Amino acid sequence: MVVTAERTPLYEEHVRLGAQMTNFGGWLMPLQYTSIREEHRAVREAVGLFDLSHMGEVRLKDDAVAQRLLTRDLTALRTGRVQYALLCHDDGGIIDDVLVYAVADGGYLLVVNAGNQDSDFDWIHSHAPDGAVFNVGREWALVGVQGPRAVGLVQRLTPSALSGVKYYAFIEGRVADVACLISRTGYTGEDGFELFCGNDDAGRLWRALLEEGQADGIRPAGLGARDTLRLEAGMRLYGNDMDDKTNPLEAGLEWTLSLDKDFIGRDAIVRARQRGLGRRLVGLKMLDRSIPRHGYRVLHDGRPLGVVGSGNVSFTLGYNIAMAYVPPALTEPQTRLEVDVRGSAAPAEVVALPFYKRPHPK
Amino acid sequence: MPDVSGMRFSESHEWVKHDGDTATIGITEYAQSQLGDVIYLELPTVGQQLDAGGRLGVIESVKAASDLYSPVGGEVADVNQELKDHPEYVNQDPYGKGWIIKLRAIKDNPKLLDQKAYDDFVKGKSPT
Numbered sequence: 474m475v476v477t478a479e480r481t482p483l484y485e486e487h488v489r490l491g492a493q494m495t496n497f498g499g500w501l502m503p504l505q506y507t508s509i510r511e512e513h514r515a516v517r518e519a520v521g522l523f524d525l526s527h528m529g530e531v532r533l534k535d536d537a538v539a540q541r542l543l544t545r546d547l548t549a550l551r552t553g554r555v556q557y558a559l560l561c562h563d564d565g566g567i568i569d570d571v572l573v574y575a576v577a578d579g580g581y582l583l584v585v586n587a588g589n590q591d592s593d594f595d596w597i598h599s600h601a602p603d604g605a606v607f608n609v610g611r612e613w614a615l616v617g618v619q620g621p622r623a624v625g626l627v628q629r630l631t632p633s634a635l636s637g638v639k640y641y642a643f644i645e646g647r648v649a650d651v652a653c654l655i656s657r658t659g660y661t662g663e664d665g666f667e668l669f670c671g672n673d674d675a676g677r678l679w680r681a682l683l684e685e686g687q688a689d690g691i692r693p694a695g696l697g698a699r700d701t702l703r704l705e706a707g708m709r710l711y712g713n714d715m716d717d718k719t720n721p722l723e724a725g726l727e728w729t730l731s732l733d734k735d736f737i738g739r740d741a742i743v744r745a746r747q748r749g750l751g752r753r754l755v756g757l758k759m760l761d762r763s764i765p766r767h768g769y770r771v772l773h774d775g776r777p778l779g780v781v782g783s784g785n786v787s788f789t790l791g792y793n794i795a796m797a798y799v800p801p802a803l804t805e806p807q808t809r810l811e812v813d814v815r816g817s818a819a820p821a822e823v824v825a826l827p828f829y830k831r832p833h834p835k
Numbered sequence: 836m837p838d839v840s841g842m843r844f845s846e847s848h849e850w851v852k853h854d855g856d857t858a859t860i861g862i863t864e865y866a867q868s869q870l871g872d873v874i875y876l877e878l879p880t881v882g883q884q885l886d887a888g889g890r891l892g893v894i895e896s897v898k899a900a901s902d903l904y905s906p907v908g909g910e911v912a913d914v915n916q917e918l919k920d921h922p923e924y925v926n927q928d929p930y931g932k933g934w935i936i937k938l939r940a941i942k943d944n945p946k947l948l949d950q951k952a953y954d955d956f957v958k959g960k961s962p963t
Contacts, residue, residue, distance in 0.1 A: 493871070509897045510872045510923070697871065697897055762875055762919075764895050785897060786874045815877075815893065815900075 481526035482614050482672040486679050490693055498588025500527035503695035512698035513788045516620045516661050521694035522682055523617035525667065526675065529590025529610035531597060534580035538601045543573060544721065544738070546731035550575045555641040555658055558729050559721055560593065561738030565745055566717035567724065569593050570709065572658060574643060585610075586711045600737075614675030616668045618682060619702075621831075622689040623665030630685055631655070640664075649681030660699060662706025662829055704794065705787050707756065707827025713767050714754065714782035714796055720745050723798065725754045725826070754782065755804045756826040757795040763812065763819035765795035770813040771821075773803055781812060787828060794828050795821070839930055844953035845888075845906040850930065851947065858907055858941050861934045862894070862925065865957045870896040873925040876903075876918050878936060883911045887944035891936065894925070906947055909938030 478501040487494065492503035503524065505512060515521045533539050540547055545558035552575045560568040569589045574582040585593045594608040618627055628635045633646035633655065643656035654669040670678055683691060700710070709715055715724045722730075722745060732743060759765060765784030770777045784795030795812065803810060806825055811818035842850045848866035852859050867873065877893040885891055887908040894903050914936050918924060925933040948956060 493868075504898070505871055508872055508926070701897060764875055764900065766900065 479527070479611075481524055482675040483524040483526060483616075483679055486676060487524065487693075492693070492695060495696065497696055498527060498586065500587050502527055503693070505695040505697045506693045509695070509697035509701060510788055512692050512694035513701050515690060515692035516663055516694055516698060516702055517789055518621065519690035519692075520618060520620035520622040520626055520665070520686055521661070521692055521698065522679070522686065523619065523694050523699060524679070525615040525617050526613070526672075527587035528615050529585040529587060529593065529608075530613050530669075531583040531585060531590070531594050532580070532607040532609050533583060533597060533601065533605065534607075535601055535605040536580060538597075538605060539573070539581050540734065541736055542597060542600055543571075544730050544736055545573070546734050547573065547575070547581070552577055553642055553644065555643060555656060557641075559726065560596070561721065561736070561742070562717060563737060563741060565720045565738045565741035567711070567715050567719050567721060568596060568717060570711055570715070570726075570729075574654075574656070577645070580605075584615075589711065612672065613669050614672050614678075616670070616675065616678055616682065617659060617661075617665065618668065618686075619659045619661040619663045619665035619694075621663065622686075622691075623663070626682065626686050626689050626691070627655070627666050627668075630681060635666075649678055649685075651678045651681075653678070660706075660708055661702040662708070662827065663702075663831055700783075701785055701788060704783050704785055704796070705789055705827070705829035707796070707829075709754070709796070710783055720750070722746055723750055723752055723754065750801055752779065752798040753801050753804050754796055754826075755799055756824045756828055757781075757784070757797050757810065757812065757821040758824045758828075759793035759795070759812070760820040760822060762793070763814040763817070764793050765797070765812045765814065765819070765821070769795075771797045771799055772811040772813055772818055773799075775811070775818065777813065779803075779810070784812075789829050794824075796826070799823075839950055842930070843906070843947040843949060844956075845904065845944075845947055846956060847904045849891075849904060849906045851906040853941070856939060856941065857912055858909065858938045859934050860891070860906060860936050860938065861929055862903070863953070863957075864929050867926045867929045867933070870894065870898065870901065871926075872897045873922040875922055876925070876935065878914050878918075879911050881911050881914060885909060885911065885938065887942055888946075903935070905938070907938065907944045908942030910940045911936055912939040913937040 495504040572584040771779030779799035808823040875895040885905040891905040
């Protein structure tokens with residue numbers, strides 16, 4: 474069987490920039506351009522530019538269906554605002570984590586994980602009347618501009634006043650004369666924007682941001698840096714830190730649940746809470762130089778009782794970190810655990826999430 | 836261009852250079868570019884015996900952990916301690932200050948490639 478990875482409208486830009494490409498969720502994406510370390514640092518200290526066009530978008534025009542499928546109460550979500558929420562199965566297992574945009578012409582735009590976009594759409598479609606849901610991910614490009622200099626950079630390229638666009642809010646406007654949905658969101662732990670535009674305009678927007686950003690020390694950043702950045706920020710990655718066998722409470726996502734409304738999976742989640750959870754996601758700080766990775770076992774006094782969801786080096790903090798599932802009795806900060814790294818028990822301790830918070834949040 | 840004269844190469848992308856009765860071992864430019872940012876190396880201790888083609892240690896990049904293999908056999912005579920604090924030397928200078936270990940009492944490996952053969956081997960792998 475030959476599986477052909479899809480290309481984003483920015484594929485040629487990545488090739489021109491010498492990116493190392495990788496298949497992620499069925500999409501051919503830049504893993505890195507020069508160095509994950511340098512791209513990570515650029516986002517923490519200056520500004521980084523990401524192609525996120527692989528992300529899926531699902532347009533859902535039926536408010537009642539949205540309210541029934543999403544874990545979070547949407548009645549208070551005003552037009553122009555964004556919320557992080559989940560889609561769950563009847564048994565409470567997580568189907569996907571999504572951003573919900575309350576758009577001006579009614580209903581919602583859901584931004585979903587690249588590898589889930591078609592299965593998410595099918596699932597939503599199966600719960601919605603005809604004409605209420607559209608799979609529009611391949612019609613939209615998405616460019617992330619993230620870092621302490623991101624807001625200033627985008628502001629220089631748009632007549633819209635961005636100071637009025639709060640975190641988790643969005644406006645429609647023009648950036649570099651390209652019609653965009655300008656969203657103050659991100660997956661890096663830094664301030665910045667995610668810019669949605671039509672596929673045909675993506676190259677023009679990308680090149681304009683790279684050129685204008687030279688003065689800010691901008692770097693194009695690949696999925697490698699995106700992963701080390703989001704891990705420091707304690708942001709879960711679907712497929713690594715949660716999947717359809719994970720209950721949102723286990724993943725530490727109770728804040729995304731409106732248990733006083735009826736949504737698919739609610740009853741199972743409430744029952745799981747009453748029964749008591751078997752495991753919870755915690756942060757781990759490694760106490761030696763070992764690098765914890767997805768799937769490595771977590772030990773307590775030599776006994777295996779947990780597993781790493783995501784782990785890597787933290788370039789910002791200077792030590793190695795992981796998010797891992799462990800029994801609830803072992804979730805207190807400073808609890809000593811070990812990670813089985815190729816047969817050696819590497820010492821670790823539980824720490825609060827997120828590992829990294831940006832110094833001056835706006 | 837880095838000086839790779841006198842080096843021979845393995846198909847698992849290590850290089851070896853003989854100097855008297857010791858041999859210095861590292862990974863190739865191609866290997867470091869494929870691994871990306873190196874963040875940690877798990878290496879043998881001085882005195883340990885390695886077989887030609889046997890496991891030498893583990894190199895960890897941001898992307899993944901990969902096994903290292905010894906292109907020749909011998910006894911570990913020295914380990915590059917600088918890499919503990921500067922694993923990025925492997926990326927910056929894989930044939931120079933990014934060297935990994937030195938062996939003595941060498942047992943040679945006739946299956947190694949010369950530079951021309953290794954370059955052809957790598958070209959055959961490249962995705963273009």
